[in-house]
Amino acid sequence: MRCIRNQTIAIVAVFVGIYFVFPLLLNNRPTVTYVRSGNARVKNNLKSKTLPVWKAVERFENASVQVDGSKTKLVSNLAMKHKKLEKLEVFIVLHSHVDPGWLETFDDYYAHKVDSILNLAVSQLTEHSDLRFIWSEVSFLERWWQTANETQRKRAKKLVAEGRFEICGGSWVMTDEATPYFWASIDDLVEGQRFLTEIFNVTPTTSWSVDPFGHGTMLPFMLPLTGIENLVIGRINNELKGMIRQQSLLNLNWKQSWANVKNGQSKPPLSAYVNILPNKFYTTWDACGPDPGVCCTFDLGPSARYPCSQKANDINAQNVKSYADMLAGQYRKLSKFYRVPSLLVPIGDDFFFSVIEDWTEVYNNYKMVIDYVNKEPSYNMKLRFATPGEFFASIPKKSKASAPSLSGDFFPYLDDRNNGFPAWTAYFAHLPYYKRMGRIVEAKLRSLDLLRIAAAPGSKGLEKLLIDSRRNLALFQHHDGITGTSKKHTMADFLQRLFYAYGNITEVENRLFKAKSKTPFEPLETLSNEANRFLTKKLFSKKKNPVSEIAIFNPLTIRNTRRVVVHSDSPKVKLILGADSKEIQAQVLPHIVDGAVSESVFEILFFVDLEPLAKTEVLLEFVDSQPSSTIISKVHSSAKKPNAAFKELKPGAAFVLKNDLIKAKVMDGKITDIDLQSGKSLDFKFELAKYSDRGGAYVFVPGTRTELPKLKHYFYVSGPLCNQVVSTAESVNITHWISVFLSKDPILDSSLDIEVFSDITKTIGETFMFVMGSGAIENEQTFYTDANGLHMMRRHYNKDESLEMNFYPSPSTSFLGP
Numbered sequence: 001m002r003c004i005r006n007q008t009i010a011i012v013a014v015f016v017g018i019y020f021v022f023p024l025l026l027n028n029r030p031t032v033t034y035v036r037s038g039n040a041r042v043k044n045n046l047k048s049k050t051l052p053v054w055k056a057v058e059r060f061e062n063a064s065v066q067v068d069g070s071k072t073k074l075v076s077n078l079a080m081k082h083k084k085l086e087k088l089e090v091f092i093v094l095h096s097h098v099d100p101g102w103l104e105t106f107d108d109y110y111a112h113k114v115d116s117i118l119n120l121a122v123s124q125l126t127e128h129s130d131l132r133f134i135w136s137e138v139s140f141l142e143r144w145w146q147t148a149n150e151t152q153r154k155r156a157k158k159l160v161a162e163g164r165f166e167i168c169g170g171s172w173v174m175t176d177e178a179t180p181y182f183w184a185s186i187d188d189l190v191e192g193q194r195f196l197t198e199i200f201n202v203t204p205t206t207s208w209s210v211d212p213f214g215h216g217t218m219l220p221f222m223l224p225l226t227g228i229e230n231l232v233i234g235r236i237n238n239e240l241k242g243m244i245r246q247q248s249l250l251n252l253n254w255k256q257s258w259a260n261v262k263n264g265q266s267k268p269p270l271s272a273y274v275n276i277l278p279n280k281f282y283t284t285w286d287a288c289g290p291d292p293g294v295c296c297t298f299d300l301g302p303s304a305r306y307p308c309s310q311k312a313n314d315i316n317a318q319n320v321k322s323y324a325d326m327l328a329g330q331y332r333k334l335s336k337f338y339r340v341p342s343l344l345v346p347i348g349d350d351f352f353f354s355v356i357e358d359w360t361e362v363y364n365n366y367k368m369v370i371d372y373v374n375k376e377p378s379y380n381m382k383l384r385f386a387t388p389g390e391f392f393a394s395i396p397k398k399s400k401a402s403a404p405s406l407s408g409d410f411f412p413y414l415d416d417r418n419n420g421f422p423a424w425t426a427y428f429a430h431l432p433y434y435k436r437m438g439r440i441v442e443a444k445l446r447s448l449d450l451l452r453i454a455a456a457p458g459s460k461g462l463e464k465l466l467i468d469s470r471r472n473l474a475l476f477q478h479h480d481g482i483t484g485t486s487k488k489h490t491m492a493d494f495l496q497r498l499f500y501a502y503g504n505i506t507e508v509e510n511r512l513f514k515a516k517s518k519t520p521f522e523p524l525e526t527l528s529n530e531a532n533r534f535l536t537k538k539l540f541s542k543k544k545n546p547v548s549e550i551a552i553f554n555p556l557t558i559r560n561t562r563r564v565v566v567h568s569d570s571p572k573v574k575l576i577l578g579a580d581s582k583e584i585q586a587q588v589l590p591h592i593v594d595g596a597v598s599e600s601v602f603e604i605l606f607f608v609d610l611e612p613l614a615k616t617e618v619l620l621e622f623v624d625s626q627p628s629s630t631i632i633s634k635v636h637s638s639a640k641k642p643n644a645a646f647k648e649l650k651p652g653a654a655f656v657l658k659n660d661l662i663k664a665k666v667m668d669g670k671i672t673d674i675d676l677q678s679g680k681s682l683d684f685k686f687e688l689a690k691y692s693d694r695g696g697a698y699v700f701v702p703g704t705r706t707e708l709p710k711l712k713h714y715f716y717v718s719g720p721l722c723n724q725v726v727s728t729a730e731s732v733n734i735t736h737w738i739s740v741f742l743s744k745d746p747i748l749d750s751s752l753d754i755e756v757f758s759d760i761t762k763t764i765g766e767t768f769m770f771v772m773g774s775g776a777i778e779n780e781q782t783f784y785t786d787a788n789g790l791h792m793m794r795r796h797y798n799k800d801e802s803l804e805m806n807f808y809p810s811p812s813t814s815f816l817g818p
Helices: 106-127 138-147 150-162 182-200 218-225 238-246 292-297 320-335 356-375 388-393 397-401 432-454 463-476 488-515
Strands: 011-013 032-037 065-068 071-074 088-097 133-135 165-167 206-209 230-233 251-254 272-276 342-350 381-385 405-407 521-523 525-527 535-537 547-553 560-568 573-577 586-593 596-610 615-622 630-632 634-637 655-658 662-667 670-676 681-683 685-693 702-707 711-718 722-729 734-741 753-759 766-773 782-786 792-796 814-816
Touching: 065 792, 071 238, 088 320, 088 356, 088 388, 106 133, 106 138, 106 150, 106 165, 106 356, 133 138, 138 182, 138 463, 150 165, 150 182, 182 218, 182 432, 182 463, 206 218, 206 388, 218 230, 218 272, 230 388, 272 388, 292 320, 320 342, 320 356, 320 381, 342 388, 356 381, 432 463, 432 488, 432 547, 463 488, 488 521, 488 525, 521 525, 535 560, 547 560, 560 615, 573 596, 573 630, 586 711, 586 722, 596 615, 655 722, 655 734, 662 734, 670 685, 685 734
Parallel strands: 011 766, 065 405, 088 133, 088 342, 088 381, 133 165, 206 230, 230 272, 251 405, 586 630
Antiparallel strands: 032 521, 032 547, 065 071, 251 272, 525 535, 547 615, 560 596, 573 615, 586 596, 634 711, 655 662, 662 670, 670 681, 685 702, 685 766, 711 722, 722 734, 734 753, 782 792, 782 814
């Protein structure tokens, strides 16, 4: 994990010998929290709470192909016998893979390549009526539209309406499928498809997602809901691809796990019909057939990256037969990997077709072969330039419905097992500061969308700021953005876009709150100076504002209790809830930085009951003497005595974190065991370890695992609302807080709350993990991770695989279970 930012959420691993990884990115509870000066009151009538229910789901039990990590189960031998020289229809799809940020930034790529690609695409398709082209990155298309002249716009609209310029997927970007949360992916789809509807009056019917590093279940679920039931995908476990290729299983119906559920619905659950590219990549060189030497011959144009001894760049009447035999032979072999007599063959590469010679060489030479093959009956084959829409339309509905079914996902992505870098699992948690910042912006944007509904009169004129924010967040969801796999300067550009979006959202929030009040509001968290762009909590000061009001918005559709922590320069504060003037119980916690208790900053913890989709206001008032409702914590420090404002805690041999539901015993700053309300006692381990890692941004190649030295400092904190232990590792600045709350809310009080912060500038080139486990949990080598926050996936630790191949993405949730 090579990170360049100070504050990060570290990786979590290991339960009872099972190793898996998920970045802890959802501690950011989606609450818009604001403060203003004044004395307004808001009435709050709290009703009973409803507990959320989680349900884990299995893979579709009747699926023909069931994928579980690197293991694949076939219900039977599904190999099919193809007819010799059966009629074959080949759809040659011209495309250009245009990453909106990778080796260059979005703006640089557009200026250097993409503007030319789209200009040439429109002119070449207008000139040649039989030519087709596809596009998937709406972000670039929107940029081109801004600068296109009237003639180009008219031609583009005509080509799109005719289906010759096909826009696949319609997302703002070709998203990563492992690490995003589904809210951002929905925005990615909506923002792109809204532009297409407004400008081109078109809704995509196909998806082209060929470069994400593994494919998950999110898009096969979401896309059919938008009318896209036909998908083209590319990167899946290469060993798995080789196996299903031999079974002619590169056409599949991708079923969701809940297809098992008998819910009485008249319609079956939505599924996606998937066409999987035959080899590793989407390039001409790798996708035209099983022989890369022949395919290289037909990789034409000056932008072609693969040199070979022969190029088919001068096909004429004298040599067309030999070239036609070569290409038709590849197509015939390729067709054996599929179950339908229709074949999709991509022609293109990264930022291909950016110069006119790419177009002319491809069109003129392929045109010669197409015409020759189509006229020669012995081939029994029809070739044509086409789009994915035309390809999928050629497959009868009956053939799609009867295609073998697939259940599961394609994580982790395995490249070549023999090349030393096989497991693409590092990007699940690489550059966690960037991932965290993206999640913060996402949460604030979603909350703001809901807040605008309640504040409609004040939201006029704010649409442009929100559109810009949404588009910059969507750009970050790209499979080289949120993954952290772009060049350093490109990742810096992504981060600046997130900062820009954060600033826009904050500005809109300010205006909305101001529209409802005569006094100004400011956010409780702000981005700090340009040199260190971190979120900084507002410090309440008696000198600046003796009385302030905190507004807390609940973006959830359920009532819930929210933990709130604010910073103050004095512990002598009183908190009052709404118009009832009821004092709220609060606890003063020490503000611990770099293993020391601050002398000038105090953390004020309190709990607030929130109504769904509603704003609650709390008054914070500085007073001259310590109020009885605000209790100062007792603190024990393993080092020097803490701030004199805190009473000294004398824990004895052990310290206990406890409430009515859970009790955790702590020795020397570490939890040793946990007692549950049920009476069951669990031994518990929570330690920091590290791996040397030579893999980089994409792949995890672990070396020796070593335990970090003993804790440098630890603190015990005790009070009426929270008991916690705060520990800092000795050789690296990584600190973790483990807390037990006494909020009287069964959700907050039933678990340990763990927060981790690190100074990643001191840990460059190393992968840190927190090792958690208990021998009392009999999970049978089984655990569950979420699929982009939509549902849970059952996982198994595969002892026959390497450590890195047992890592799975978990964007928001994970738990153990048999």
